[in-house]
Amino acid sequence: MAVRFVLLLSRQGKVRLSKWYTTYNQKERAKIIRDITPLVLGRALKLCNFLDYQDIKVVYKRYASLYFVMGIDAGDNELITLELVHHYVEVLDRYFGNVCELDLIFNFHKAYFMLDEMLIAGQLQEPSKKAITRAIEAQDRLVEEAKTGIVETALGTNEV
C-alpha cells in the first residue's frame, strides 16, 4: 500500500499541511486540493470516512477543527489508513502535548518533520509512536545544541 498524499485541512478549507508522495505538478496539486476540500468538508458525521476520487481513494478523519486527509491507491486497506492517520495524530499530540490547530500553524515545519519520521515514499517506516518522538526529540536537541554553541563534535558519537 502506498499513500499518495497527506493533507491537513482546516474547517474553513485552509491547507495546513500538504505532502506529496506521487509526482503531481503544481496545477494538478491545486486541482486535487480544490476538488477534495469541498467533498471532505461537506460530508455529514455519520457517513463513512472514504471517498472515491479519480483513480484513488480518499481517507479522511476529522479531529475537531481539523481534517486529516490521505489519498491512497485504490487497492489499499482503508481501515488501516485510518489507523495511520490516528498514528500521526497521536505522534503530534505527544510532541506538542495537547496539540491544537495553532501549534500546527506556527510549527508547520515540525509537523512535516514528524511526518517524515513516519512515512517515506508513502509507506509507513515506524509503527512505534515512541520511536518517532524519540527521533524527533534527538534531532531537536542537535539543533538546540548547535544554537547554544556546543559544536558539532558532539554529533559524531553515533554509529554508522
Place this chain on the structure above:
Amino acid sequence: MAASAVFILDLKGHVILFRDYRGDVPIKYAERFITKLNELEETGKVTPIILDEGVSYLYVQYSNLYLLIVSRENVNAASMLLFLHKLREVFVHYFNELEEESLRDNFVIAYELLDEVMDYGYPQFTEAKILSEFIKTDAHKMEVQARPPMAVTNAVSWRSEGIRYKKNEVFLDVVESVNLLVNSNGTVVRSEVMGALKMRTFLSGMPECKLGLNDKTLEGRVYFMQRLAWLTRRGGKNKSVEMEDIKFHQCVRLARFENDRTISFIPPDGAFDLMKISTLEAEERSLNWLRALTRYSGTAVYVPEKEALVWKIKSFPGGREFLLRAKFSLPSVAAEEEPHGRMPPIAVNFEIPYFTVSGIQVRYLKVIEKSGYQALPWVRYITAGGEYEIRMA
C-alpha cells in the same frame, strides 16, 4: 425575463449571501457554478456569462468575491451585469470596503439592500445615496420610522429634496486621458484621448444647471467641436453626419440635448461623472509618445512584488528627453508553469495639470435655483496617461 437569484460567493464558491427572487434556482447551484468556472478556466474558455444545463450564470469578480446572478430565462445580459456593478457600488458606499468580512459583518443590512434593489429578479432602485436615506446602517436611527424618499419613485431619482449648504459651490474637473499603443518598431497603432467631465456639487435645493463648452468651432480651431456635430450641423443629409461618442449621466436631459444641444440637468448631490467623451483627437501631437530618450534621470528600482521596474522622474520639462537602459538577469530556476513568451508592453503613467490635449474648455456653468443663490463654479483641467503602452520586441 428576470434574475432568479443573486449570490455573493467567496473565491472558493462558498455562499456568503444568497437572495432567492424566483425560487427556480436553488442554492446548490453555487457549487455548480464554481465547478463549471474552474473547468472553463482550466481550458482557457472562461467568459463572464456561462450557460450550463439551462441555467445562465452572469458574474463579476470584485476583490475576493464573486457577485453572481443566475437565471433560467433570456435575461437582458447587459442590464444584469451592470446591475451587479451597481450593486457593488451600493455595497461600497455602505461598507466602505466590499469584501468577505465586511459583508459577513453587515449581512443584515446587505439583505435589506438586496430586497430593495431588486424585486422578483427585476432591478429596481440602485442610487446608493438615496437608499441610505431610508435604509440606515446605524440601528439607533431606526427609532424614527423610515419612509421611502420621494426620489425613489420620482423622475429625479438621483437627488433628494431639502438639501442645504451654507456655501453653494460646484467643482468641475475636465480630465483627459491619453491612450496610446506603439508597436515595437515605433509605429503608432492606436492613439486616442478619452475625456470626462467630473463634477462635485455642493448645492442647495433643486438647482437647474446649464453647461456651455467652448465653441471655438467658429474659428475652426478645435477638432473636438467639429466632431460635436450637433453644435453646428444637425443631421444634415448631405454632409457626413458624425456623431461624437458622448455618454451623459442620467441626470442630463437627453431629449433636450437632442433638440437644441443644450446640456441641462439637475445634478446629484456630491461627486459624479457628468459626461464621458471617447476618442477625442489630440491637438498636441507632440505628446504622442515618449521616444528616443537619451539620458537617465531620477530613480529606477526593480520592484519584484509588482514584477515591474519603476522609474520615477521628478520633473519632465517640455522638449527634454530621458533614457533608461536596464539589464535583467534571470535566475537559473524558473517557475514551473510560468508562460514563456515575449515581454509584456511597457506601461507609462503621467499627469499634466492645467492642460487638455483636445483643447476643450468650459465656457460657462449656470446654476439657477428658485431661492436665487449665487453658486461658485470651480474648473480644473488635467491630462493623464491612460492606457499608454509601448510594445516590446
Place this chain on the structure above:
Amino acid sequence: MSGDGKYFSTTKKGEIHELKEELRVLDKSRRKDAVKKVIAAMTVGKDVSPIFPDVVNCMQTDDLELKKLVYLYLINYAKSQPDLAIMAVNTFVKDSQDPNPLIRALAVRTMGCIRVDKITEYLCDPLQRCLKDDDPYVRKTAAVCVAKLYDINPELVEDRGFLELLKDLLADSNPMVVANAVAALADIRETSTQDLLVLTNQSLFKLLRALNECTEWGQVYILDAIAKMQIKEAKDAESIVERVVPRLQHANSAVVLSAVKVVLLQLPLIADETAVKTLVKKLGPPLVTLLSEEAEVQYVALRNINLIVQKHPEVLSHEIKASQLDPLETFVFFCKYNDPIYVKLEKLDIMIALANERNIDQVLLELKEYATEVDVDFVRKAVRAIGRCAVTLERAAERCINVLLELIKQKVNYVVQEAVVVIKDIFRRYPNRYESIIATLCDSLDSLDEPEARASMVWIIGEYAERIDNADELLESFLEAFPEENAAVQLQLVTAAVKLFLKNPQPRAQQMIQLVLTYATQETDNPDLRDRAYVYWRLLSSDPEAARAVVLAEKPVISQGTATMDPQLLATLLGNLSTLSSVYHLPPSSFVTRAAHTPAPSLD
C-alpha cells in the same frame, strides 16, 4: 476509534437547540440577535427550518429591521412548512394597511414571494388595495406582485381582474409604476398564451413619455417591451425612433444597447433611405463607446456588435474622405494587453469582419503581433484569423500566406497546427495558386497531434498526391494508428486512401486501400464511417470509372465567409440584442428552461 474528541477539541452544543432557546427570550434585542443568527445560518446553507414557529412568532413587531429579517426567513422556508406559513397571513394583511408606505410595500412584496398556493388567496385583497394605493412606491411594488401571483396561480389572477388593473397602471402618472407594470406584463407574457402588450397608439405614446422620466432600469424595461411589440405603421416607427435616439447618449450601457435594438427593429418600416442611412450611422459611436466599459459589459457589447455588423456592415465603416483621424477605424477593436481573454477573442472576430483591402496591412501586422503572445488560445485564434482574412480578401491572400509561412518557420507547435488548418481552406479557396508551399507543410508533419490539423494534413496529402513525391509513405505513417484516430481524421484517411489509389493504382496503394476499408467497415462501430467506407467499397468494386468521376470530381471554390449566419437566425438574434440570446448567438428557445407554468405545491 473512540476518544478522538480529545484531539484539537472545542466543545459545541446543538446549534438549532440553542437558537430555539434564544428566540424564546423576552428581551427584544437578544431576540433580534437570535433571528440574525438564524439568518446567518440560513445563508451558509444550514437547514434552520425546524424552528419555523419560533421565528414566525417574532414577526409581530414594530422593529422594521426585525420584521424584514423574519420576512426573509419566511421567503426561504414557507414552502417547506406550508401549514405553518398560514400563521403569517394575519400579520401580512395587517401590514398591508400600515400607515407607512414602506411597510405596506414590504408586506405586499414579501407575500408574493411566498409560493404557497393556500396563501395566495389571502393575498388578493391586500394586493387589490395596494394596486390602487396613493403612494407610487406601493403601487410599483404591487405591480410586480401581480407577476409573482400569476406564476403561482394564473387563474386566480385572471379571475380577480388583476391583469386589467395592471394594464391600467401603464397609464399611471408615475414613471416608475409604468416601468414596473411593463416589466410585470412582459414577465406574464412569457408563460401566458395571450399577448398582454397589444399596442394602441395611446399606450405607445405613454410608454415613450415615461421613457424620459423613469430610472435607467425602467428605461430598459420599456425599451425591451417596445422591441417586442409588433410595429406596423411607418409613422409609429418614426416616432419611436425619434424618442429613442436620445437614449443612445445614456451613461448606462444597457439602455444604450436596448435603444440600439429598438432603432434597428424600426429600420425596415422607414421608407426614406437617407434617413435610414443616417440612423445606422448614428448607432456606430455609441456602440464603440461601450468598449470603454467594464470588461463584462464589453463582452456583451462585442458579441452584439458582431451580430450588428453582419446585418449592417456600414455601422462601423467610415467615410473615406475623412482623414486617418476617423474614430471608427478598425483599431478601436485592437486588443489591449490587459484585456481579458474573452474580450480579446471577440475583438479578433470583429477585426476579421471589418478587415478590408485598405486596412488589411495594419490588421495583419496586429495579428502577427498577437501570434507571438503568451496565451495559447489567443495565439491560435490569431493564426486562424490570418487564414480567414486570406479566404475573404482575395487581393490580400498572398500577404496573409506570407505571414503564415513566417509563423510556421518559428516552429511553435500549436501555431503550426493552426496554420495547417487554415492553409487547407486557402487551398480550397484559391485552387492552383499556392500549392508550392506544400513542401514546407510536409516538413512539420511529425508535430501534428491535434485531430483538426491531422485531418487537414491528410486531406492535403490525398488531394495533392500527385504533387507530393512520397505521398504514399506519408499516408502510411498516418494509417499506422488508424483505429486510435479521431473520427474526423479517420474519415479523411479513408477518402485520401481512395484518392491515392485512384490516382496511382500501384500495389502499395491497393494494399493500403484494402486495409483501410476493411477496418472502416468491419472493425469500427462508427456508423457514419462505415457508411462512407461501404459506399467507396461498392463504388470501387462495381465501376472504377465512376469512382474516379465521383471521388476525384473537381470541388467548387469554397464560399468566402467561413462563418456566415443563417439570416433568419440573425434576425432573431438582432431582435434579442443585449439579452443572453444575443450573447450565446442562440435563439432563446434553445436554452430557456423556465417551465411554461408549474402548479405550486398545495397544502393537501
Place this chain on the structure above:
Amino acid sequence: MAVRLRELIRSVRQCKTAAEERNVIAKESAALRNAFQEQDVTYRHRNVAKLMYIHMLGYPTHFGQMETLKLIAATGFAEKRMGYLGLMILLDERQEVLMLVTNSLKNDLNARNQYIVGLALCALGNICSAEMARDLTPEIERLLQSSNSYIRKKAALCCTRIIRKVPDAVEAFQDAAAKLLADRHHGVLLTGVTLMLEICAVEPAAVDAYRRQVPSLCKILRSLLMSGFAPEHDVSGITDPFLQIQVLRLLRVLGAGNAAASDAMSDILAQVATNTEGTRNAGNAILYECVQTIMGVESSGGLRVLAINILGRFLANKDNNILYVALNILARVVSVDLQAVQRHRSTVVECVKDADVSIRRRALDLVYALVNEGNITALTKELLDYLKVADAEFKPDLTAKIAALVQRFAPDKRWHFDSLLQARCALLLAPHCFPLQGSWVDSVLGPVMTQAGGDVKEEVWRAFIVLLTNAPELHAYAARSLFRSLREHLASAELSLLATATWYIGEYGELLVRGGALLEREDALSVGPAEVVGLLEAVLQRPGLQPQCRNYLLTALMKLSTRFPDQADRIKGLLAQHKGSAQLESQARAVEYGQIFQYGELRNQLLEHMPPLDPAAYARSVA
C-alpha cells in the same frame, strides 16, 4: 528588517482580505529575494522556512529553490534539516535543479551521524528521479545492511522508490530484502515486508524466490498474535496491526496460484480470522485484509467459509466504514466466487439506496457485476423503482448503469427498449436536473454524456445503433420512436439524439412511410416521404449545428434519395447547397453525392442498407 517566521505567519493570519495577504506576501517575497541575493547565511534556514510557508499558501517560490540546495550543502544540522525539508516541499523529481543535489546526498549518505543519513534517505525516498536513483544505488545497497536499525528501515523504503524508478535495481536488493525478515526491530520488519511486496510487483520472478519465506512470515504473524500486551506497538489491544496487515498482503501475493504456499499459511490465516477481535477499527482492518488474503490464495473450503462469515458480519455492521470495505471485498471477489456474492444481493441492492454517496457508488458497481441473464429483470425493476426517488446528483450515474445493464443482458430487445424508456420517465420527474428533456435516447444518454468526455459519449450511442441494427423486428418501431423524438425536440436535441435519429431515419426511412405492424401500446405514425425529408432538412438548418451532425445528415439525405425516388430532386438540391462548404468533410460529401446522382442504378446499389456490424466479430477485433 527581516521578520521571524512566527511574525510572518502572524501577520498573514491578521490579513482580512486576500488582497492584504497578497500584499504581505509580495513584500516578504521581495525581502527574501534581497536576502538571497546578498547571500545571507545566518538566516538562510529561517528564510527557507518562510519560503515553504509562502509555498503552502500557494504563491510562487521558484526564486528561492536554489537556497534549499545551499542549506543542504552546509555543515550544520539545523541547516541541513531545513534544507532537506525545503527540497522535498519546493521541488520534485521533474526539476533539473535536483541533479545538483546528488553530490550532497552522496556525502550525507556517508555521514557519521545517523540523523544526517536519515535526512538524506528520506529525501531520496520521497523525491528522487531515475537518474539519481541510479547514481546512488550502491550507497543504498550498503545502508540496507547497516547495523543501525534507524538507517536500515529508512533505506528499505528508499529502495521501494528506487526500484519503481529503476526496475533493474531489483537485483541489487532482492536478497537483502528477505534478510530483513530476521530483524527484531518492528520498523525494519515492516519496511522489509513492504520492500518485498514492492519487489514482487516490479519483478514477478521474485515471487517464486520469496515463497521460501512463507514460514518465517507465518512466524512473524504468529508471534504478533501470541504476544501479550506490548505497549510500544499496541493499537487498541492489538499488537502492531500495521505489520500484521503488511504480512497478510505479502502472503496473499506469495500464495496466489500456489497450493503449497497457500497450504503452509492456512493455519495462521485461520488463527488471524478467528482470534482477531472485530470490535475496534484496528481489528477490523486486519480482518478485512485477512479475508482478502483467504479469498486471494488457494484456500481450503473451511477457511473460505470462515472468510465468508466475516464478510457476512461486516455487511450486517452498522458502521458505514465497515459496510464500505465489505462492499469492496465483494467487488474484489466477485470474479472468483460469484456465488458468495450473489448470496448478499439484497443487502447490496439496499446499499444502492444508502444516504452515503461513497456506499452508493460501491454498491452500484457491485450490482453491475452481479447482474446476469437470470436476474436482470428483477434487478432492473428494483433499480428503476429507486431511480424515481433517488437524489438528483445520483440519477445520472444510476441511469447510465441501468442503460449499460439492459444493453448487456436484455432478455429481449423490446424489453430493453421499454426499460430505457422507463428510465427516461423517471428522469423527467426532475426536469430541473435534466433540462435536456430530449427523447428517451437523449435522456438516458444525456447524463452519461455530461459526465464523461467526448469519446465515451459517442461510444454509448454507437453501441446503441449496433444493437438496433441487429434487431430487424425493432427497425420500424425504433425508426418511428426516433422520428417522433427528433420532431418533438427539434430545437433542443443534443448531439447524441441528433446523430442517432438522423442515421436511423436515413437508413430505415422507408419503414416510417410504409406503416406496418405496430407494437403493443404503440401509437400509429402516419408520415409521407416529404415530411421525413422535411424533418432532416429542418435539422440541417438548425443554428449552430455541429459539423459532425451535418455530415450525418448529408449521408442520411443521400440514402433517402434512393428510398424515396420522388424526393430525389429535392435532396439533390439540398446537397448542392453544401458544395461550397468550408467544412472539409461536408464539402466532400456534397460534391461526391452530387456526382453519384449522375448514375441511376449504381446510386441505388451504392446506398443499399448497410450490413449490420456483427457485434461478436467486432468485439474480437477490438480486443
